[in-house]
Amino acid sequence: MRLDTSYLAYLTKDELRVLVAVEMGMKNHEFVPVQLIEKISKVKRANAYQILQQLLKHKLVQHVAKKYDGYRLTYLGYDFLALSAFYKRGTIVQVLSKVGVGKESDIYKCINSDGNFVILKLARLGRTSFRTIKNKRDYIKNRTQYNWLYLSRLASIKEFAYMEACYKNGFPTPKPYDWNRHAIVMSFIDGYTLCSIQELGDVDGVFVQCINLIEKFASHGLIHSDFNEFNLMITEQQKIIVIDFPQMVSTQHLNADFYFQRDLDCINIFFQRRFKANLHSDLKLQDIKVVKHLDNEVKASGFIKSELNDNKELEILEAAQQEQQQLLQENEKFQQDDDDEDNIDQDEQDNDDQEDDVDNENENENDEQEDDDKDNDEDDDDDEDDEDNEDEENQNNEDNDHKQKQQNDNQKNKVQQDAQIPKDLTKITELDQKNIKKFVQKKFRKKMVIKKNINKTKGIEDNKTLAEEALHYL
Numbered sequence: 001m002r003l004d005t006s007y008l009a010y011l012t013k014d015e016l017r018v019l020v021a022v023e024m025g026m027k028n029h030e031f032v033p034v035q036l037i038e039k040i041s042k043v044k045r046a047n048a049y050q051i052l053q054q055l056l057k058h059k060l061v062q063h064v065a066k067k068y069d070g071y072r073l074t075y076l077g078y079d080f081l082a083l084s085a086f087y088k089r090g091t092i093v094q095v096l097s098k099v100g101v102g103k104e105s106d107i108y109k110c111i112n113s114d115g116n117f118v119i120l121k122l123a124r125l126g127r128t129s130f131r132t133i134k135n136k137r138d139y140i141k142n143r144t145q146y147n148w149l150y151l152s153r154l155a156s157i158k159e160f161a162y163m164e165a166c167y168k169n170g171f172p173t174p175k176p177y178d179w180n181r182h183a184i185v186m187s188f189i190d191g192y193t194l195c196s197i198q199e200l201g202d203v204d205g206v207f208v209q210c211i212n213l214i215e216k217f218a219s220h221g222l223i224h225s226d227f228n229e230f231n232l233m234i235t236e237q238q239k240i241i242v243i244d245f246p247q248m249v250s251t252q253h254l255n256a257d258f259y260f261q262r263d264l265d266c267i268n269i270f271f272q273r274r275f276k277a278n279l280h281s282d283l284k285l286q287d288i289k290v291v292k293h294l295d296n297e298v299k300a301s302g303f304i305k306s307e308l309n310d311n312k313e314l315e316i317l318e319a320a321q322q323e324q325q326q327l328l329q330e331n332e333k334f335q336q337d338d339d340d341e342d343n344i345d346q347d348e349q350d351n352d353d354q355e356d357d358v359d360n361e362n363e364n365e366n367d368e369q370e371d372d373d374k375d376n377d378e379d380d381d382d383d384e385d386d387e388d389n390e391d392e393e394n395q396n397n398e399d400n401d402h403k404q405k406q407q408n409d410n411q412k413n414k415v416q417q418d419a420q421i422p423k424d425l426t427k428i429t430e431l432d433q434k435n436i437k438k439f440v441q442k443k444f445r446k447k448m449v450i451k452k453n454i455n456k457t458k459g460i461e462d463n464k465t466l467a468e469e470a471l472h473y474l
Contacts, residue, residue: 003108003122005095007058008080008087017041018051019081022061022073026147031070078149079122082183091178091185092120102244104155109188117188118177121159123152152182155246160184161298162222162245169220169294172213172241189241194270195229202238203275209240210267211281218260218288221251221295227263229270250295251285260285 021040025032038048052071055061060077064070086092090113100107108120126148160179163186167173175187200206210232217224224242231244249259264283271277294300
């Protein structure tokens with residue numbers, strides 16, 4: 001991609017505001033609608049339309065109007081936003097020429113406010129040569145929606161953090177100056193990449209420098225993971241400088257041994273093939289003692305969070321674990337409540353069975369008593385044939401009164417059972433719901449279904465349906 005910064009000098013404040021509005025809208029929109037751009041940039045619709053057409057002309061934004069009408073930033077528009085920030089800070093005054101192209105970045109030579117040469121690195125994730133970022137990098141993590149501009153920004157953040165930490169700890173790296181969005185400004189290295197060198201005056205010395213760098217990285221808890229001739233620069237004094245850091249991992253990574261051995265093999269094979277040198281190193285990761293954990297400071301991929309102190313990620317992890325424990329406790333409590341309900345229902349059933357047995361025994365005793373009385377009456381009738389008709393009439397009257405009393409009692413019991421069910425089905429209290437719930441659980445053993453129905457009864461219709469089901473069961 002060609003970086004033409006000629007229009008950057010003529011970029012107005014309103015055009016810059018519209019570019020920023022499109023960038024902010026892309027946080028949750030693939031294509032940002034014009035209404036949202038107007039709202040964020042606080043520019044009138046007529047002016048916003050003219051500005052978008054001007055930006056579209058210079059390929060700073062892209063317009064889509066097939067299924068959804070909206071705009072999104074291009075890499076050139078994203079470059080303009082980063083460069084405008086650098087121009088305001090004085091980090092960059094002029095962009096000169098492109099000096100390198102990688103699978104995920106472009107390198108430009110620039111001039112700062114002091115008149116010195118600096119290097120501008122622009123991340124370009126999403127190219128055809130490097131689209132397997134989900135398998136190669138850990139930028140995405142658990143995200144389900146993302147765009148290449150945002151991933152380029154994450155890559156630049158990581159690389160700037162690695163470079164700054166390594167430079168402060170004495171590693172031979174470029175000096176990081178500034179960072180914004182997907183762009184990094186670093187010091188200019190007057191040298192060449194190792195892959196472009198055909199002859200070396202001190203092959204053994206350069207090889208030892210490379211092996212010592214691999215060992216030094218490991219002693220600080222880091223593995224470069226891409227330590228090869230393309231990411232190593234050599235000066236005229238034959239000093240090795242390391243570049244390109246976004247793929248670094250921790251020595252605590254699950255595949256740390258694989259990455260460490262791969263870096264070592266790359267150096268061994270390169271020096272054997274290019275310079276025909278009989279050089280080889282059998283360095284092992286387990287033999288290197290870690291003196292400082294830079295992986296914890298820069299949060300390298302695969303670092304152990306339990307070793308962090310006063311770290312927000314550790315607090316978040318502990319909070320998540322506590323929340324999970326609370327959920328488990330609630331589930332156990334809910335299961336225990338269900339068991340208690342089962343025991344209560346079983347006790348109630350046992351009590352009902354005992355009551356039924358007692359009632360049956362009482363009825364049997366009453367029947368036996370009646371039989372005895374009847375036998376006695378028959379004997380008395382046989383013995384007393386001369387009783388008056390008046391006594392017989394009195395006895396019949398007493399029997400009629402007893403039957404009438406029994407009928408009245410049955411009617412009262414029926415009225416009481418009907419009174420237990422509310423007549424107005426549209427107004428059911430919580431107590432009525434509990435009674436209905438217990439009744440249905442006891443008779444039909446459908447606790448979970450009824451419980452869900454009762455929990456969902458927030459309106460009149462649900463209450464009415466529940467009451468109708470109870471009446472149907474009754």
